[in-house]
Amino acid sequence: MADAASFRDKEELRWCATLSDPEPHVFLVMLQPEKFTQEEGDRIRKILNTLSDRSFDYSMVLTTHEDKRGHMDEDHPLNQMVRACRGRQHLSDCTQLIADVDKMVKENGGDYLTCDVFEDTSGMPCESASGEVNGKSVTVVKTPDFFAPHLTVKSLMQEIEKCKSLSAPGPHGVQLVLKPEEFTEENRNTLKLILSIFGKESFKYSMVIITHEGVAGNNNLRQMIEECGGRHHEMYKQESDHKVLTEKIEKMVEENERRYLTSNEETTHDTMTPKAQRLNVVLCGRRGAGKTSIANAILGQTESSPKSSSSSVCVKREGEVCGRPVTLIELPALYRTHLTQEEVMRETFHCVSLCDSGVHAFLLVVPLGPITDEDKGELETIQKILSSRINDFVMVLFRQDNIPVDKTAVDFVEQNADTKHLIKICGGRYKIFDASKIENVKQTTELEEEESRI
Numbered sequence: 001m002a003d004a005a006s007f008r009d010k011e012e013l014r015w016c017a018t019l020s021d022p023e024p025h026v027f028l029v030m031l032q033p034e035k036f037t038q039e040e041g042d043r044i045r046k047i048l049n050t051l052s053d054r055s056f057d058y059s060m061v062l063t064t065h066e067d068k069r070g071h072m073d074e075d076h077p078l079n080q081m082v083r084a085c086r087g088r089q090h091l092s093d094c095t096q097l098i099a100d101v102d103k104m105v106k107e108n109g110g111d112y113l114t115c116d117v118f119e120d121t122s123g124m125p126c127e128s129a130s131g132e133v134n135g136k137s138v139t140v141v142k143t144p145d146f147f148a149p150h151l152t153v154k155s156l157m158q159e160i161e162k163c164k165s166l167s168a169p170g171p172h173g174v175q176l177v178l179k180p181e182e183f184t185e186e187n188r189n190t191l192k193l194i195l196s197i198f199g200k201e202s203f204k205y206s207m208v209i210i211t212h213e214g215v216a217g218n219n220n221l222r223q224m225i226e227e228c229g230g231r232h233h234e235m236y237k238q239e240s241d242h243k244v245l246t247e248k249i250e251k252m253v254e255e256n257e258r259r260y261l262t263s264n265e266e267t268t269h270d271t272m273t274p275k276a277q278r279l280n281v282v283l284c285g286r287r288g289a290g291k292t293s294i295a296n297a298i299l300g301q302t303e304s305s306p307k308s309s310s311s312s313v314c315v316k317r318e319g320e321v322c323g324r325p326v327t328l329i330e331l332p333a334l335y336r337t338h339l340t341q342e343e344v345m346r347e348t349f350h351c352v353s354l355c356d357s358g359v360h361a362f363l364l365v366v367p368l369g370p371i372t373d374e375d376k377g378e379l380e381t382i383q384k385i386l387s388s389r390i391n392d393f394v395m396v397l398f399r400q401d402n403i404p405v406d407k408t409a410v411d412f413v414e415q416n417a418d419t420k421h422l423i424k425i426c427g428g429r430y431k432i433f434d435a436s437k438i439e440n441v442k443q444t445t446e447l448e449e450e451e452s453r454i
Contacts (some may be wrong), residue, residue, distance in 0.1 A: 018081035127142030170260035280355035335377030
């Protein structure tokens with residue numbers, strides 16, 4: 001491997017790829033034991049991690065001088081690098097080197113390493129490959145990076161639909177390939193939302209594949225493993241090999257009686273977009289924001305909600321607006337309430353599941369006036385659970401009662417710093433709504449039209 005300092009950018013790495021067409025089988029990390037420093041070790045790790053999460057499975061340390069590791073401290077940079085390379089180290093004996101390289105290639109099934117740097121997988125669509133493993137026909141579907149910040153909810157759901165199509169009639173297992181240092185609470189909630197598309201049993205068909213050390217220090221990853229029934233595989237460990245992983249997958253398939261996982265029949269290619277004409281809307285907001293009165297105004301009803309808006313559970317209501325069937329889900333207040341974190345997450349996911357074909361829009365109900373910490377907290381809580389991608393589907397609904405929606409109200413909303421910031425987060429979408437006007441067809445029609453455009 002060339003000096004780390006020469007790799008200024010990905011263009012140099014791409015050039016290496018063209019020289020090792022189709023792609024490399026092995027990386028030989030050439031080191032001088034006495035001169036090798038922690039800084040150089042960090043730079044080599046950065047290069048290899050840039051190439052692929054699995055680079056160290058294909059790497060071997062080649063020392064150019066006498067091996068003095070036995071005289072070095074356990075945490076010496078050279079010892080750390082050898083451990084990272086799954087314990088593979090060789091002195092400069094050409095004959096034995098070729099034999100060791102050949103052995104490593106065989107351990108990797110004869111495959112070369114597919115390097116991430118040569119293609120931006122976050123922007124690539126799902127793709128599949130088929131082959132034979134232990135005499136059985138196997139199809140593997142590779143997804144794009146579902147955690148990519150530029151990936152919208154719409155694109156995410158479209159890619160999930162492609163994955164479902166490529167694995168029809170359904171996958172026997174879902175492998176969640178995760179890197180501990182990068183796996184956040186938002187990532188975990190994104191995965192839970194994706195798995196929820198396949199129904200309540202989806203976690204029984206899932207396994208976490210860990211590419212690097214750091215599980216102990218990442219509570220989100222530990223919870224993900226627990227939710228997957230404890231099923232996981234640590235690829236970074238020296239004793240890890242493809243045979244062990246294959247056996248774990250086969251065991252999971254047998255435990256599920258070789259059934260494949262099918263998606264919820266009511267779920268379409270876009271969980272946030274209904275497939276029928278029905279409009280599904282979730283009303284969210286702090287306690288006392290007026291969600292029930294807004295629901296009454298939209299549905300043209302005067303009776304009370306079957307459960308109080310101060311309830312701790314979701315309330316589903318149905319009606320018709322402008323000839324179109326509408327489902328409204330009142331989400332209980334989530335921020336600074338007596339609900340536990342688990343109950344908050346359960347109710348949020350439950351509100352999505354109550355919409356048979358998915359949620360079309362979230363209306364954040366805020367009384368017209370100064371924005372409170374509770375107003376901000378409600379949106380932030382939903383973002384944490386469903387990810388910030390939910391912003392693409394949120395409209396701020398400023399509620400005022402018995403007061404005409406005039407220029408004064410509009411000026412307040414558009415000139416107040418807090419309200420402007422809130423509206424900006426929600427893509428500039430807002431409406432001022434008089435919840436006292438049950439029969440106001442004009443404002444209800446306008447709201448229905450704006451919801452349909454989200």
